[in-house]
Amino acid sequence: MSAPGESGAPVIAVRGLTKRFGGRTVVDRLSLAVAPGRIMGFLGPNGSGKTTTIRMLCGLLTPDEGEGTCLGLDIRRDAAAIKRQVGYMTQKFSYYEDMSVEENLTFVARVYGLSGIRGHVDAALERLGLADRRRQLAGELSGGWKQRLALAASVLHAPRLLLLDEPTAGVDPKARRDFWEQIHQLADDGITVLVSTHYMDEAERCHQIAYIAYGQLLAEGTVAEVVAGAGLVTYTASAQTPRASVVELARRLRGLPGIDLLAPFGAALHVGGGDAALLEQTLAAVRADAAFSWRRDQPSLEDVFIHLMGRSRDNFQGAGL
Amino acid sequence: MSAAFSLRRMLAMIGKEFVQMRRDRPTFAMMVGIPLLQLVLFGFAINSDPRHLPTAVLDADHGPFGRALVAALEASTYFDVERMVASEAEADHLLARGKLQFMVSIPPDFSRQVARGDHPALLVEADATDPAATSGALNTLQELAEDAIAPDLTGPLALLKAGPPPFELRIHRRYNEEAVSQYNVVPGLMGVVLTMTMVMMTALSVTRERDRGTMENLLVMPLSPLEIMVGKITPYVLVGYLQVAVILAASLWVFHVPLVGNLLLVMLSSVLYIIANLAVGFTFSTLARNQTQALQLTLFYFLPSILLSGFMFPYRGMPVWAQTIGEILPLTHFMRIVRGVMLKGNGWTDIAGEVGMLALILLVVSVIAVRRFRRTLD
Ligand SMILES: Nc1ncnc2c1ncn2[C@@H]1O[C@H](COP(=O)(O)OP(=O)(O)OP(=O)(O)O)[C@@H](O)[C@H]1O
Ligand SMILES: [Mg+2]
Helix, strand or coil: CCCCCCCCCCCEEEEEEEEEECCEEEEEEEEEEECCCCEEEEECCCCCCHHHHHHHHCCCCCCCEEEEEECCEECCCCHHHHHHHEEEECCCCCCCCCCEHHHHHHHHHHHCCCCCHHHHHHHHHHHHCCHHHCCCEHHHCCHHHHHHHHHHHHCCCCCCEEEEECCCCCCCHHHHHHHHHHHHHHHHCCCEEEEECCCHHHHCCCCEEEEEECCEEEEEECHHHHHHHCCCEEEEEEECCCCCCHHHHHHHHCCCCCCCEEEEECCEEEEEECCHHHHHHHHHHHCCCCCEEEEEECCCHHHHHHHHHHHHHHHHHHCCC | CCCCCCHHHHHHHHHHHHHHHHHCHHHHHHHHHHHHHHHHHCCCCCCCCCCCEEEEEEECCCCHHHHHHHHHHHHCCCEEEEEECCCHHHHHHHHHCCCCCEEEEECCCHHHHHHHCCCCEEEEEEECCCHHHHHHHHHHHHHHHHHHHHHHCCHHHHHHHHCCCCCEEEEEEECCCCCCHHHHHHHHHHHHHHHHHHHHHHHHHHHHHHHHCHHHHHHHCCCCHHHHHHHHHHHHHHHHHHHHHHHHHHHHHCCCCCCCCCHHHHHHHHHHHHHHHHHHHHHHHHHCCCHHHHHHHHHHHHHHHHHHCCCCCCHHHCCHHHHHHHHCCHHHHHHHHHHHHHHHCCCHHHHHHHHHHHHHHHHHHHHHHHHHCCCCCC
16 A cells, blocks of 8 residues: 555545534534545544544534545545445444453444454454453453454454544553554555544654644644644743742743743743743743743643643634634 | 445344343343233223124014114114124124124014014124123113013003013123133233333333444444344344243133134234334334433333223224224234134134234334434434
């Protein structure tokens, strides 16, 4: 299969997707494009509409507005055909808890009409490392193991597009690393992946990220592009004397013009703002205090997201909602 | 592109349902326990006094007393003389099909024999499958007949008024000669128990998928509504059959209900009835949003089934609107089949109409279910 790259028609191409629940707009004119073999990270605060967007992509929800294609198939008209080629891992475990690991996998294999069901199931169990617990009920697995089972089941039919909704929630670091290794392996084989997550380190493992808040796409691109695009300037103030209080400093800075971001990290304070000139001006007064040393640094992805979130809330409320 | 319906996918669905049913032991035990419990509870019948029962008259006499009798029957509220029949065979046929409740035979020469004081017999045949339906009417019959003839006993015949009745009323209860109400109730109970358990089982099994969140996964798989429906229904057909076996065994060996007809007919029509009920349950699950609503719908359905199907109250005692509702309930038709075969010895041709109705109901309900089944989470 082709190496990951921008070549080929996008696997996901949607424009203006909108979903309302009882008059409340949950996804608002969202447009996305993901090229074949790419891993797209889908980020956003709780309730921002990630799950809703993913459900619209695989035909589980009908968009109120907007259009587009998944795997070249129309998301409105060809939902049935899309479903056959998509692997969807739900946020909440949705396999059968009263069935064993093996029974669940066998059911999936049979529904997709795979030939050589035993072989598929055995291979999946082997890969999962659950071969010796194949007869255990899925409901008796620990949370992390359930996630692993769900991933194994959702890739069983060799889908061309994987939609993963917070696949690593509650998974231990080692398993998380294995998980991502597997996702990269799949992408290398040409499978396109859209994965939602709340973890910054996972976002940084993606080829591309999209950040949404209140149903609106706020930033999209590679991690570097998103960080640069936010235009955020950050400083770290480190305490120089034992008596210098980071909390006290934060209190002094809060609400001053140009200060958009304040986050204590141990004995240091992270300070940032979208308007560089205004930020410098405000900080000039405080920097006279020798109790702290100031150093300009690179904003992290987390800084950027928190900044974006704050800004979008202002817009959201400003819009009269 | 795979076909809209695939046997493989359907079998996968059936297999999954079997696995889950096997794990759900308490429900399974309940399904076998309920019939036994119900049998004990409903062993005693409820009586009622229906009127306007369809009656036919075979008048071989053509004399004044015969005419007077027909007029009197028509005047009473218990009997509706719907037709005059020409032969015994025709009357038998109508009784067997349940078109008639009573058949009054006025023998040849009746008027003359009464006049001669020969005390001729007046034969009344009653469909006593449901004893409650006939008892009230039969009780009034003797008096009614005497009163009918009395005005004609004039002149020298006036003497007859004084003595014993000028004729002998001979009542012949057909199908349930001893008027044992259990004979009527127990076969009906089979239908009631199946309605209750079958409808609830499928109604819950689909909403359970929704409540547990597994529906999201099921819907994203390439399963069509029909495959899901057949998959959900099939395992419970076997459970329903187990119930049929339990109740039939109890009817025959505990309640000693006579089995006049062919047991095979009961067994075969039970399959259709079980599937129809499961399909009704599946339809409910497409209307309900969660398990609680599904249960409420089931109970809502259960009430008219018990009250209007002829199980609890004689069908003919109900007003027309209630009978109409009764006609669209599978239980009504199944009740007629089971009682007809077990107590009257109905054959295949006698029950064909009722079987056809069951099939029609199943078809209509299935179409609604497949149409209504939501393929999305909207
Ligand atoms: N079926 C529904 N009916 C009504 N409102 C809904 C429904 N599904 C989601 N919502 C609302 O839509 C909004 C977006 O929900 P969604 O699940 O898409 O968020 P999310 O980004 O996946 O959040 P999280 O990170 O917590 O998983 C939420 O406010 C939620 O309450
Ligand atoms: Mg979500």
